[in-house]
Amino acid sequence: EDKVVQSPLSLVVHEGDTVTLNCSYEVTNFRSLLWYKQEKKAPTFLFMLTSSGIEKKSGRLSSILDKKELFSILNITATQTGDSAVYLCAALPRGFMYSGGGADGLTFGKGTHLIIQP
Amino acid sequence: AAGVIQSPRHLIKEKRETATLKCYPIPRHDTVYWYQQGPGQDPQFLISFYEKMQSDKGSIPDRFSAQQFSDYHSELNMSSLELGDSALYFCASTADPSNEQFFGPGTRLTVL
Numbered sequence: 001e002d003k004v005v006q007s008p009l010s011l012v013v014h015e016g017d018t019v020t021l022n023c024s025y026e027v028t029n030f031r032s033l034l035w036y037k038q039e040k041k042a043p044t045f046l047f048m049l050t051s052s053g054i055e056k057k058s059g060r061l062s063s064i065l066d067k068k069e070l071f072s073i074l075n076i077t078a079t080q081t082g083d084s085a086v087y088l089c090a091a092l093p094r095g096f097m098y099s100g101g102g103a104d105g106l107t108f109g110k111g112t113h114l115i116i117q118p
Numbered sequence: 119a120a121g122v123i124q125s126p127r128h129l130i131k132e133k134r135e136t137a138t139l140k141c142y143p144i145p146r147h148d149t150v151y152w153y154q155q156g157p158g159q160d161p162q163f164l165i166s167f168y169e170k171m172q173s174d175k176g177s178i179p180d181r182f183s184a185q186q187f188s189d190y191h192s193e194l195n196m197s198s199l200e201l202g203d204s205a206l207y208f209c210a211s212t213a214d215p216s217n218e219q220f221f222g223p224g225t226r227l228t229v230l
Contacts, residue, residue: 041224042221042223042224045218045220088161103168103173103212105163105164105176
């Protein structure tokens, strides 16, 4: 059974701090690792990582995937109160139904609840 | 930019009733996914459709069924509702199953 584990489950830091969120996975036919931000509504897409060792950046957020050790990290620098949310990590398997991949569902981790205090 | 549309946004039903949730994917997205998120839980994959055909099946109860129509919108039909079905139901869509999935705002179902 596919499994995604996130740590920590909860994290409280002060504004301006840098945080690192962890995600490890055990997925059959792994294709990609995705990060989402959820603030009491729909998960908002942040990153999709398919290749190992290539950092993706978006403003103060960055993420990298290690396919040998089966984990990914999400870094947030100079945190702001608006970064407070649940950060979800999800694994996308390589679909088998069609050449090029079927529409497989994501397997999510439990999420890291991040609270940024002013 | 157009996003995934779900309706209704909130729904209250009683036990043993039926419910139908609708999802309208982002224009030109032909792949739709349904997820269920219980209180304090991570989203659980239910079912997906690619080009109007069922593609993958997750932890969807037999009481639930879904389909994708010719205009690519999808409906999740839920029968014999139970208290445990109370959750947020998200629909997500993508133009390419190998790419990221974009989530709709969700339908909050409460079963009394």
